[in-house]
Amino acid sequence: MRQAFTLPELLLVLALGGILLGIAIPRLSAALDRIEVAAAASHIAAAHQRARLMAVTQSMVAVLSVDSLALTIRQRGLITPLWSEAGPAAQRVSLAGPGRQFTFSPEGFSMGLSNATLRLTRGNATRTLIVSRLGRVRITH
Numbered sequence: 001m002r003q004a005f006t007l008p009e010l011l012l013v014l015a016l017g018g019i020l021l022g023i024a025i026p027r028l029s030a031a032l033d034r035i036e037v038a039a040a041a042s043h044i045a046a047a048h049q050r051a052r053l054m055a056v057t058q059s060m061v062a063v064l065s066v067d068s069l070a071l072t073i074r075q076r077g078l079i080t081p082l083w084s085e086a087g088p089a090a091q092r093v094s095l096a097g098p099g100r101q102f103t104f105s106p107e108g109f110s111m112g113l114s115n116a117t118l119r120l121t122r123g124n125a126t127r128t129l130i131v132s133r134l135g136r137v138r139i140t141h
Helices: 007-057
Strands: 062-066 070-075 081-086 100-104 116-122 125-131 137-140
Touching (some): 007 062, 007 070, 007 116, 007 125, 007 137
Antiparallel strands (some): 062 070, 062 100, 070 081
């Protein structure tokens, strides 16, 4: 005797699989959005810390430029970047508002208008980076 599945059994399994995928894919998509936004926020916070440390260790005034396409650290007055990384747009995360620049003194203190609120979004996932005048970075949901 041959053991096999009948056509109605195969159709039932395919229908149930389609229903389960229809339920699971939107949830997985939302989870991926949250992960990508959190990663982009962490990259910006890490770049902020890196710029501050570069200013202190190299005794220079460092400028961190944050925009959707790139995160760049350069010495003030120079065009050539000391460090650069792809911005949030590389992960299809949007950065609300114009690009910002943060300037750090050789002592590691923020200079000029260093207060900022950066809002990152992708799908329904959002994160807000709050940068204080003292150079502290806080990430909120």
